């Protein structure tokens with residue numbers, strides 16, 4: 001129970017608030033439990049039999065709280081009611097303190113828990129996000145943490161109230177009249193039975209509803225993210241039906257929960273009403289016998305309510321605990337996911353500068369232990385400032401090479417080296433600071449174009465605007481940006497939706513260049529630009545990248561033919577390697593690809 005341990009630690013750190021809150025809870029509940037005693041005194045004093053001190057605890061309470069010498073009956077009534085009012089005011093103060101400190105504590109814990117989880121999520125390996133939906137992660141951060149907060153705040157508060165109220169009220173009731181206390185308690189047996197019957201039902205429906213809600217929001221979230229695909233494939237109606245199906249299930253479970261809850265509430269009021277009837281009936285008989293005063297009867301009626309409320313709260317508290325239990329389980333699963341090994345702060349090597357030599361030494365990789373091998377024994381070496389190109393059919397493992405070089409994943413076998421040192425020996429962030437990466441899907445954030453390009457830059461860089469412009473120019477993106485009314489300050493939609501595919505790619509290239517990299521990794525980043533632009537970008541890069549080691553992955557031969565070395569991947573193996581002319585002469589996969597692309601170009 002790692003999350004629970006964390007919460008306990010948080011409570012220990014704020015022990016003062018907890019102690020004040022719990023002390024206020026104790027005092028407030030005790031105040032509530034003694035008020036009926038003074039009502040009893042007032043009613044007795046006002047009725048024909050006159051003031052009756054009461055025995056045991058109630059007598060003692062009278063002596064402590066009302067050490068006055070009243071002149072007459074009217075004066076006594078006023079004193080008793082005044083005392084009740086005073087105690088009630090005190091109860092108000094304690095209730096405020098209780099709520100303020102306990103709620104404050106739970107809100108603070110919620111805040112630290114959220115911050116810690118967010119940090120945890122940022123430090124998870126890239127693989128975690130492969131099989132976790134972002135909607136599910138969102139509900140961890142929102143509803144699951146909320147459930148935990150409800151448990152450590154309100155649930156603790158109500159549970160504490162019940163725990164104090166029950167014995168306190170019972171003690172006073174017993175001192176007033178033991179027999180009537182027993183009789184008044186009888187309906188509580190029925191209430192307990194009804195709690196035992198309804199609670200598991202409410203819990204079951206609630207848990208299912210919670211799962212439905214998580215699925216519903218994950219699905220909706222994915223749907224909106226993929227809104228364009230949904231539209232293009234005319235899936236709107238289907239998606240609406242699908243959400244409708246999930247929504248109905250959610251509705252069914254929520255209604256089930258609410259039906260059981262309502263029946264439970266009704267049974268509580270039923271038993272409570274029965275309690276009132278029983279107390280009035282037997283109480284009146286007792287009063288007639290002279291064994292009970294009218295005041296005692298009034299007090300019993302008040303205690304009846306005091307006892308039923310905690311029982312209601314108890315049902316609610318069990319539900320809160322059940323919800324929190326499921327949430328804690330999910331939170332713990334997240335907490336137990338091992339962090340990204342490259343971010344464990346193991347104190348790896350932090351180079352001051354790099355030459356930029358890249359080497360893959362017999363690297364093999366599979367993404368999951370059960371999954372198929374994706375790379376087999378891949379070896380190559382790029383001297384500082386040189387360019388290596390990787391071509392190959394779809395799914396041949398090209399992006400995997402980039403992923404491994406960026407250390408988004410650790411290779412399952414073999415060694416990836418930079419400047420002769422295995423990249424696992426480096427501090428991952430220090431190493432990445434020297435790398436520029438253009439991912440295949442050129443993801444952009446919903447921010448301005450300038451901020452997107454400057455993503456990897458030092459925010460205080462005085463040459464920021466200049467660098468952004470220079471890199472946009474190198475990526476052949478500048479003219480288009482300047483043509484926009486707001487230029488570099490144009491806001492992008494989510495994932496950069498208001499840019500064309502080619503524009504997104506060029507923004508991503510500019511972003512990689514702005515990092516001023518020693519090693520540049522370009523994963524198929526020219527696929528959406530025309531051959532002319534491609535040529536110009538490559539020419540700019542060549543000029544810029546005299547000292548930059550470049551690994552360029554591409555589909556088109558035109559993008560790779562000038563590279564110092566080209567490797568051809570097929571099903572995760574290096575099947576050909578050499579320069580453009582070597583490979584054309586070889587007459588293999590590369591030559592075949594080159595011939596077909598040139599033929600296509602001529603036809604066009």
Ligand SMILES: Nc1ncnc2c1ncn2[C@@H]1O[C@H](COP(=O)(O)OP(=O)(O)OP(=O)(O)O)[C@@H](O)[C@H]1O
Pocket residue numbers: 130367368371374392393394395396397398399400401440524
């Ligand atoms: N995150 C992942 N988890 C599991 N398997 C993956 C993952 N990413 C890629 N693969 C698998 O690894 C193999 C190689 O994928 P990779 O992305 O490296 O190919 P690629 O050569 O870049 O293809 P493309 O030209 O289409 O970009 C594929 O069979 C793919 O299914």
Ligand SMILES: [Mg+2]
Pocket residue numbers: 398399400440523524
């Ligand atoms: Mg790829």
